[in-house]
Amino acid sequence: MNDTAKTPIRLLVHGASGRMGQALLRLARERDDVRVVAAYSRSQPAQRVKDEVPQFAAAELGGAPDFDVAVDFSLPDGFDPVLALCAARGKALVSGTTGLSSAQNAAINDAAAGIAVVWAANYSLGVAVLTELVRRAAAALPGWDCDVVEAHHTRKLDAPSGTALHLGAAVAIGRGSEPHYASLRAGDIVGEHTVQFAAPGERLELIHRASNRDIFARGALEAAARVAQQAPGRYGLAELMFPNL
Numbered sequence: 001m002n003d004t005a006k007t008p009i010r011l012l013v014h015g016a017s018g019r020m021g022q023a024l025l026r027l028a029r030e031r032d033d034v035r036v037v038a039a040y041s042r043s044q045p046a047q048r049v050k051d052e053v054p055q056f057a058a059a060e061l062g063g064a065p066d067f068d069v070a071v072d073f074s075l076p077d078g079f080d081p082v083l084a085l086c087a088a089r090g091k092a093l094v095s096g097t098t099g100l101s102s103a104q105n106a107a108i109n110d111a112a113a114g115i116a117v118v119w120a121a122n123y124s125l126g127v128a129v130l131t132e133l134v135r136r137a138a139a140a141l142p143g144w145d146c147d148v149v150e151a152h153h154t155r156k157l158d159a160p161s162g163t164a165l166h167l168g169a170a171v172a173i174g175r176g177s178e179p180h181y182a183s184l185r186a187g188d189i190v191g192e193h194t195v196q197f198a199a200p201g202e203r204l205e206l207i208h209r210a211s212n213r214d215i216f217a218r219g220a221l222e223a224a225a226r227v228a229q230q231a232p233g234r235y236g237l238a239e240l241m242f243p244n245l
Contacts, residue, residue: 008033009035009228011067011224012040013038015075018073021073025053027217031225036053041055045057069227069228070094071224083111092118093117094223096123100119121166123218125241127167127193130206130208134206137195142174142176145199146179146195148182148195148196151185152190153185165181167193191209192209223240
C-alpha cells in the first residue's frame, strides 16, 4: 500500500444531466485525484445511483452529502442555490454557468470573501493562456486594429460567443478599447477563436481551435483539483492554473 497516496477530492456536480455535466461525470471516473460524491440535475433522476454516483434533483441540494468542491454547469436560475450551499458550508465552487446577472456576479464577489470561487466562460486551458497573450498583445499594440473572429456549429444561437466576449474584455484591459467582432455558424465546428491585430504592412493572429468538447470538462476538473487547496478569493482560470504566466 502506498501511504503517500492522497485522499481524492470530493466533488459535487451540479447540472449533471447537461452535456458538460455528463462529460464531467465520465472523465472524473478516469482520475484518481477526484471522486464525485453527488450529481444534481434539474429534474428528478430516473435512478438514484448511476455508475456508483448518487443522483439527486436540484431541489434536494440543501441535503447534499459532504463535499470539497462543487462543479456547476447549470442555468442562471439554478446558480444561486449552489453558490449559497458552498458559502454556507465553506466549500469551494467552480462554475461555468453563463448568462449570470450583475447581481449574481456581485454575489460571487461577496461569497469569495469566505470561499474560493472560480468562474470562467470557457474552461479550455489553451483559451486561458490565449487570454493572457491577447491582453499582452493589446497592451503592446494599442494603435493597431483588432478583431475577434469566432466560429461555432449551426446550433449555437448566441453571437458573439461568450469566449469571444471574454477575449474582447482582455483586449479592453490591455489597451482600453473593445475590438470588433465577427461570428460564423457552420456545420459541426466545436469552437474556433481568432484575435487579429493589424497595421499597415503586417498582421498578428492569435488562434485557438477546439476539436473535442471534452477539453472544457477536463479543464474544469483540473480547476476543481487545484482550487480545493486555495484560500478564499475569486480566481480566474489562468491565474489558478498558470500562476507564473
